Amino acid sequence: MxxxxxxxxxxxxxxxxxxxxxxxxxxxxxxxxxxxxxxxxxxxxxxxxxxxxxxxxxxxSPEKILHAFGEHWITHTAQAGYGGLMRAAGRSIDEFLSNLPNFHARVSMIYPKLKPPHFECTDITPNSLSLHYYSERAGLQPFVIGLMSGLGQMFKTPVKVKQLQFKNQDCSHDVFSVTWN
Ligand code: HEM
CATH class of the missing domain: 1.10.260 (434 Repressor (Amino-terminal Domain))
Known part of the structure; x- marks a missing residue:
């Protein structure tokens, strides 16, 4: 990375x-x-x-550290270093999440060797969606949950995240339900 x-x-x-x-x-x-x-x-x-x-x-646990790192990435690293990119991606949590599938494409323009995760949003309602997370890396699910929590802090919108589906032999990726008020 x-x-x-x-x-x-x-x-x-x-x-x-x-x-x-x-x-x-x-x-x-x-x-x-x-x-x-x-x-x-x-x-x-x-x-x-x-x-x-x-x-x-x-x-x-490594999970706890990855979760804290996800929060830190949003509340400190991304906002301080890439404020423009973060602001351009949305003014509310729902706008930001719906733009997330395209987010790293913009990051890749600056960092061409990026091997980014891929996201998809389905089951979209005014206060929830299913977030599909595809990665070639293992074990970063707690990081994703921490990232969602960090976005909740950034938009001052409490967020609940639950893992609905786990990547395994039968399923190509992880799925989280993300709910906000
Ligand atoms: C301006 C802000 C951001 C930048 C500059 C950025 C950049 C990066 C970089 C450099 C990596 C490591 C991959 C590599 O080096 O090949 C990465 C990984 C990752 N990013 Fe971002 N990112 C940003 C925002 C976000 C946001 C908002 C999310 C989701 C809410 C996110 C989710 C992830 C995840 C889950 C990974 C782990 C890699 C994997 O799952 O394979 N990132 N990002």
Missing amino acids: YGMVNKAIEEMLVMHHGEDLWEKVKAKAGVAVEVFISNEAYPDELTYALVAAASEILNE
């Missing part, structure tokens, strides 16, 4: 737990990188190793 992702994990961990914790996480993960370059692609394994190391050191 692009360095911006690892950089954002670093930022979240330093913000809540300080520099020393971050150095311990990197050491445990066997990551020797001093500074992540935002627009350089790094192996996915590195990102997973950082999450696993943070999970062990903080004694929190």
Whole structure:
């Protein structure tokens, strides 16, 4: 994944737990990188190793860390670094979610090596929809749930997310129900 992702994990961990914790996480993960370059692609394994190391050191599940990272990505990284892109995608949660399927296509224009997730929205009502999440990566569902929660905070609209369907041999992707007021 692009360095911006690892950089954002670093930022979240330093913000809540300080520099020393971050150095311990990197050491445990066997990551020797001093500074992540935002627009350089790094192996996915590195990102997973950082999450696993943070999970062990903080004694929190990887799912909890990924969830917190999803929230942080929206409330800090995306809004601070890509405010224009975020604002252009919608002025309310329902508008933003309905534009989500096209969102990373715009990100890909800036970052051509992006291997983005794919989203689809179905069963759309005024206060809910089913969000279909397709990814070539495993285990990032808690990140998606955290992202939805972060969007709820950004739009000051409490959001409820429930996983309806899991990716497995019979189903090509995950499906979440997203409900807001
Ligand atoms: C301006 C804001 C955003 C930027 C710059 C951005 C960029 C990225 C980047 C660089 C990756 C790693 C993939 C790679 O490097 O190949 C990624 C992954 C991902 N993004 Fe975004 N993104 C943004 C907003 C969002 C939003 C709003 C959502 C959903 C609400 C989202 C959902 C995801 C997910 C789920 C992944 C994990 C990859 C996977 O599932 O395979 N992103 N994004």
